[in-house]
Amino acid sequence: MSDAPLPTSRVSRGAALGRLAAKQTLRRVVIKAGSVGLSESRRATMLDAADQRMARDFVAVLGDMRGAAMKMGQLLSFIDLGIVDERSRTAFSAQLSRLQGSADALPFEMLRPVIETELGPVGQVFASFETNAFAAASIGQVYRAVTHDGRQVAVKVQYPGVRSAVRADLKNLALFLRMWKSRVPAVAARDFLDEITGELSRELDYRQEFANQARVAQRFADHPFIHVPAPVAELSSDSVLTTEYVDGLTAQQVAELPAADRDRVGEIVYRFYLGSLFSDCEFNGDAHPGNFLYLPDRRVAFLDFGLYKRMAPEAVDMERRAAQLCIEADGDGLRALLEQAGVLRHDSNVTAADCLQYTLDAAGWNFVDDYVRIEPAEVSAAMLGAVYPGARPFESMRNERLPPEHLFSRRLDFLVFGTISHIGAGGNWYRIAAEWIHGAPPVTDLGVAEAAWRAARG
Known part of the structure; x- marks a missing residue:
């Protein structure tokens, strides 16, 4: 990690990604041109090595860039979008997984002015402050400290210049998606670009993140298996967010636990994200x-809690009804619902069978009444099938329009199952989801405990 300030201009950040792509393309061209006469296995080995070098380059470049560019790397680490050959995908994801928890930290002296400008001298504001960051991510890095009343806290500080960097990344993203409009029309729609730009821009607003986290922490207070660290108002500002400090196993460590423990964590992840929706x-x-x-x-x-989404109850009811119709295999009802919601054009030639198949292909793991352990490749295939024009399911839907808020909820489904598959968890997701899809009684221990908690809270 360089000690230099973050690059913040649109040109410099776009150029960094462009050089990365060009470098990988050149490597593969050179290998293919120079491997004439070599055995297929030797040529494949050379290409795999090139993919490994690209993964290391991705970690270095995106880690240095931070901002929305680093978030792209986090996504690629657990949802495979087919960037590298199938043989290399596991190793490629393993390299990029370094971006999930902590990039290399910037020196504290680069971030000290942010704290002291907004809160005051570090030595006066906190009883003690560890200047070695224990986490460094896309927007800022996090330090451990102790308050004057003895509380252990985590202090998240934004990188100087990161707001300009994210704005530059979002402008580049908008340009790239417009260029891809003929290939991925639903993703490149103007209203979706506006939606994702607004959502990612709000991630930079620590005041709003504070409000989000405070409300969710209060909502899940005394929950039997979900915990949201409470933020500390007097030690938070525009660019500093202080919360209760928590310590536990990371996703990589959870993936090493026995299957029963992994399944339990997976169910909690499922309930927190999709159950909240x-x-x-x-x-x-x-x-x-x-x-x-x-x-x-x-x-x-x-x-x-920077990227937080609220949906109108009517939109949530539409998603609930769509799930019910899919479970009932009622393609005609599902098609009528999608047309009523504006997903399908009135003159669309998409059939009822197309609608049913597309929904099952994109989120079938929610509709199988059996224990299902999702593999990362299955999540990747479902996501690619939903947005990639070369996939058969997409062809029938490529000219339709999914409203932006539903795009975000579908994105959530992919991310949640990407996370669940990353830790190797399984479950009967259909039976769990039946609680909020059909109002069914819980059938798991966690479901029973949560129902009792909700009842006690009224």
Whole structure:
């Protein structure tokens, strides 16, 4: 990690990504041109090595850039979008997983002015402050400190210049998506670009993140298995967010636990993200393996509430009804619902069977009444099938329009199952979801405990 300030201009950040792509393309061209006469296995080995070097380059470049560019790397680490050959994908993801938890930290002296400008001298504001960051991510890095009243806290500080960097990344993203409009029309729609730009821009607003986290922490207070660290108002500002400190196992460590423990954590992740959508009409939109910790008391702590989404109850009801119709295999009813919601054009030639197949292909794991352990490749295939024009399911839907808020909820589904597959968890997702899709009684121990908690809270 360089000690230089973050590059913040649109040109410099776009150029960094462009050089990265060009470098990988050149490597593969050179290997293919120079491997004439070599055996196929030797040529494949050379290409695999090139993919490994690209993964290391990705980690270095995106880690240096931070901002929205680093978030792209986090996504690629657990949802495979087919960037490298199939043989290399596991190793490629393993390299990029370094971006999930912590990039290399910038020196504290680069971030000290942010704290002292907004809160005051570090030595006066906190009783003690560890200047070695224990986490460094896309927007800022996090330090451990102790308040004057003895509380252990985590202090998240934005990188100087990161707001300009994110704005530059979003402008580049808008340009890239417009260029891809003929290939991925639903993703490149103007209203979706506006939506994602607004959501990612709000991630920079620590005041709003404070409000989001405070409300969700209050909502899940005394929950039997979900914990949201409470923020500390007097030690938070525009660019500093201080919360209760929590320590636990990371996703990578959870993946090494026995299957029963992994399944339990997976169910908690499922209930927190997707259960919140249907129960509360709002959800944390940044579901990825770096945003939870498995605590010693067997609760799961959820972190990072910058990318937070609220949905109108009518939109949530539409998603609930769509799931019911899919479970009932009622393609005609599903098609009518999608047309009524504006997803399908009135003159669309998409059939009822197309609608049913597309929904099952994109989220079938929610509709199987059996124990299902999702593999990362299955999540990747479903996501690619939903947005990639070369996939058969997409062809039938490529000219239709999914409203932006539903795009975010579908994105959440992919991210949640990407996270669940990353830790190797399984479950009967259909039976769990039946609680909020059909109003069914819970059938798991966690479901029973949560129902009792909700009843006690009224």
